[in-house]
Every structure is written in C-alpha cells, then in structure tokens.
Amino acid sequence: xxxxxxxxxxxxxxxxxxxxxxxxxxxxxxxxxxxxxxxxxxxxxxxxxxxxxxxxxxxxxxxxxxxxxxxxxxxxxxxxxxxxxxxxxxxxxxxxxxxxxxxxxxxxxxxxxxxxxxxxxxxxxxxxxxxxxxxxxxxxxxxxxxxxxxxxxxxxxxxxxxxxxxxxxxxxxxxxxxxxxxxxxxxxxxxxxxxxxxxxxxxxxxxxxxxxxxxxxxxxxxxxxxxxxxxxxxxxxxxxxxxxxxxxxxxxxxxxxxxxxxxxxxxxxxxxxxxxxxxxxxx
Amino acid sequence: xxxxxxxxxxxxxxxxxxxxxxxxxxxxxxxxxxxxxxxxxxxxxxxxxxxxxxxxxxxxxxxxxxxxxxxxxxxxxxxxxxxxxxxxxxxxxxxxxxxxxxxxxxxxxxxxxxxxxxxxxxxxxxxxxxxxxxxxxxxxxxxxxxxxxxxxxxxxxxxxxxxxxxxxxxxxxxxxxxxxxxxxxxxxxxxxxxxxxxxxxxxxxxxxxxxxxxxxx
Numbered sequence: 001x002x003x004x005x006x007x008x009x010x011x012x013x014x015x016x017x018x019x020x021x022x023x024x025x026x027x028x029x030x031x032x033x034x035x036x037x038x039x040x041x042x043x044x045x046x047x048x049x050x051x052x053x054x055x056x057x058x059x060x061x062x063x064x065x066x067x068x069x070x071x072x073x074x075x076x077x078x079x080x081x082x083x084x085x086x087x088x089x090x091x092x093x094x095x096x097x098x099x100x101x102x103x104x105x106x107x108x109x110x111x112x113x114x115x116x117x118x119x120x121x122x123x124x125x126x127x128x129x130x131x132x133x134x135x136x137x138x139x140x141x142x143x144x145x146x147x148x149x150x151x152x153x154x155x156x157x158x159x160x161x162x163x164x165x166x167x168x169x170x171x172x173x174x175x176x177x178x179x180x181x182x183x184x185x186x187x188x189x190x191x192x193x194x195x196x197x198x199x200x201x202x203x204x205x206x207x208x209x210x211x212x213x214x215x216x217x218x219x220x221x222x223x224x225x226x227x228x229x230x231x232x233x234x235x236x237x238x239x240x241x242x243x244x245x246x247x248x249x250x251x252x253x254x255x256x257x258x259x260x261x262x263x264x265x266x267x268x269x270x271x272x273x274x275x276x277x278x279x280x281x282x283x
Numbered sequence: 284x285x286x287x288x289x290x291x292x293x294x295x296x297x298x299x300x301x302x303x304x305x306x307x308x309x310x311x312x313x314x315x316x317x318x319x320x321x322x323x324x325x326x327x328x329x330x331x332x333x334x335x336x337x338x339x340x341x342x343x344x345x346x347x348x349x350x351x352x353x354x355x356x357x358x359x360x361x362x363x364x365x366x367x368x369x370x371x372x373x374x375x376x377x378x379x380x381x382x383x384x385x386x387x388x389x390x391x392x393x394x395x396x397x398x399x400x401x402x403x404x405x406x407x408x409x410x411x412x413x414x415x416x417x418x419x420x421x422x423x424x425x426x427x428x429x430x431x432x433x434x435x436x437x438x439x440x441x442x443x444x445x446x447x448x449x450x451x452x453x454x455x456x457x458x459x460x461x462x463x464x465x466x467x468x469x470x471x472x473x474x475x476x477x478x479x480x481x482x483x484x485x486x487x488x489x490x491x492x493x494x495x496x497x498x499x500x
Binding site for chain 1: 304305325326329330333334337341392393396397400401403404405408409411412433468471472475476477478479481482483484485486487488489492493498499
C-alpha cells in the first residue's frame, strides 16, 4: 500500500519534458501508422454540407477566409473541402478576406490547389476579390455594389472585365449580396459575428460558418437560433465535412491524433489528482 | 529545388520555435525576431498594395466629385493620424492631440455601427430563439429536455448578474443554477480551446513527418 502511494506521489513529479515527449508521440504515432477510427458526423456539419449540396450549377458562393497560418491546421482543410464540394457542383466561387494579409495568402493557396484539381479557370469559374481593411464598413459597402469596395480583383484588373462578373451580375451589371446564394465564413476571430449580425440580419444572405475550435462555442448560439445554416467547429468540423464528401484529408487523419492526445491529457489529469491525493494521504 | 529549400527552412523554423519548450535560447530568439520583422514588413506592403494605393488611385483619378472630395477628406484624416507617431513626441510634442480627431471619427462610426448591429443582429434574434415550446406533442423527449435546459439556462444565467437584490432563499437557488450553467459553458469553451491547440500541434507535426521527413504519404 505504502509503495503504491509512494509511486503515485513520484508520478506527480513527472519532468515536463517527458510530458512533451509523450504528447509528441501521441500525435505522431497515429499519423505515421495511418490509424483510422470511426467518426460520427455532427448534425451542425451535416447541415452545412446540405446547404452547399442544395446549390445548383451556376449558383454563387462568397467565401471569406478570415484567418491566418496560425489557425490554418483547422480552417484550411475546411476551405479545401468546401471548395471541392462547390467546384464538383459547378458552383461559382468568389473569395475575399478581412483578415489582414494572411487570410489572402491562405485563401489563394487553397483555391489555386483545388481549382487545379477540378480544372477550373480563374475569371470564369472563380475570382479572388482580395483584402480590404475596414471590417463592418466593407460589409456595408458591399451591400450596394461589390465594386464600391473591390474596384479591382486581387490581380489589379477591374472586376467587370471578367466573364464570371458579367455572368453573376446579370443585366443590371451590379454585383451585391442579392447575387450571393451562400456565404461561407471561415473564421479565427470576431469577423464572423459581424458577417452574421450585419449581412445575415440585414441582407438575409444565407450563411454557414467554419470556425477555429476556440471560438466555436459562441457560434453554436447562432446555429441554434437559425441565423446560420451550418457550423464546422475546429478540426472535428473539417474532418466531418471530409467524411461527408468521401475524402480522407488532413483533418480526418489528424482527428486520430486529436483523440490520442485527449486520452493522454485525461490520463495525466487523473494521475495528477491521484498523486495529489497520495501526497495528502502520506501527510 | 526551391520547394525543398522552403521545406527545410520551414522545418528549421518550426523546430527552433518548439525549442522554447526546453527553455529560452538564442536560436528561438533569432527565429522570433525573424517572424516579427517579416510579418510587420509583409503587412505594411500588403496593406499599401491592397488597400491604400487602389483607393488613392481610384479616388484621385475619378470624375465623380463626391468620391474625389471624400478621398481628400480621408487623406487629410490619414495625415492627422500620423501625429500619433512616436517620432512626433520629439518633433512637435504639443501637436500630438491633433491625431484625436481621426481616432474620434473612427470610434464614433464604429460605435454607431456596433450598437445597431448588436441589437438588430444579436440581441433580438437570440432572444427570439429562447422562446421555445417547452411541451409540444410532436417534439421528442430529447428536444423537450433541451428546450427546458436552454430556457432555464438563459434565465438563471441572466439572473446571476442581477446584483440589486440580496440573493437568498429561492433566489439563491436560481443564482446557483446560473453559476453552474456558466461554469459548464466555461468548461466546454476550455475543452474546445484544448482541441484547438492540439490541432495546431498536429498541423506542425504532420508537416515535419510528412513534407520534411516523408514518413507519411
């Protein structure tokens, strides 16, 4: 009994570097061994998938990549999965960002990769509007005409010089929220709240959100109230979307590591508490 | 060749940042400074190319008088903001107050938009979403239970922040319920935060073992 208590007490004094090594192994081993686990799809991700799936060829989605490399492991797989789904359905894609400069890099990297895979042409099937600072002012300005804010695309050419613009804007030549069939906000900060509070509430644009896990809980309120049609929360949200799409991407692979690290954290918390109880027991 | 070089540089930078786990060291400091410097420089360039320059170009060459005038006003406000720069403390320290005008303008516009959008896009829809049927024939037991928890959660959490009356008896029970609901919310938020941080680690380790070491295909 005393020996067990002593061992438990010692385990509570684990060197932190050993814990780092254990976390590294718990992350790397499932990835290297390519372990697969069954993963039920969350209802909010299924709703998001269905919102994209309902779109018809020629419909338009506006994707806002409001995140940077620091949250890319969670949000970039969402972008790639949603783009794959949209391009598969021949939906037109407009891409923009409010997220300083990094959002643009992530967005262009993702859309170029997926467009190449589905043989989509820039200016005809998709357009990168670019980055504009101003957040809410940008959103309100776009309501009248996107050209108020984005007079040119990211490459510096006038928006109305592209065939995709003429096709979407139609006879009146004005592109605004009325032409958008679904807005996809990929968010790592507070911009997503404004998309919902301004563009959904005022202009009734249907939207889905893909958020980093840190901000996911606050977006559940918007999902529950019906303000957004679907929600992809963190790596799990991206993995669920990949599952619905029938692809095994980074998110699906990463979720096994996520599971093993969580098990390790739970064990370490239990061990820490047992060790503390043992220390008190010995007085 | 360039791609391989890029991967090796990224791997070095990743390992250098992770070396902080074993304590502060010169390699970590070096990489941290590279990150801060390159981010700032890149940010300034993109902001100028993507925002400042296109606006100026369009605003100053347009034939639309209104747009031209607003561009000049924006430029003037922009110049006033420069009085906030640290260097102005040495050049003209008694003129730094001028920068308060553009800041006041931005704050005023921001506050106006935030108040309206919060009420219209957040408070109203969220309040309406709590008007749920507590007992409905067609609803499943889980839905009814979920609705009841939601309504009780909202009311008790709101009451937790009501400080104008001594909370004892039944009222203390409501406060306690509110506190428990808030704690559960914090717990869920913390769980999601852990998941987010682990995801970032997975991203970096996947890069190291996949793109760099080619242990994963």
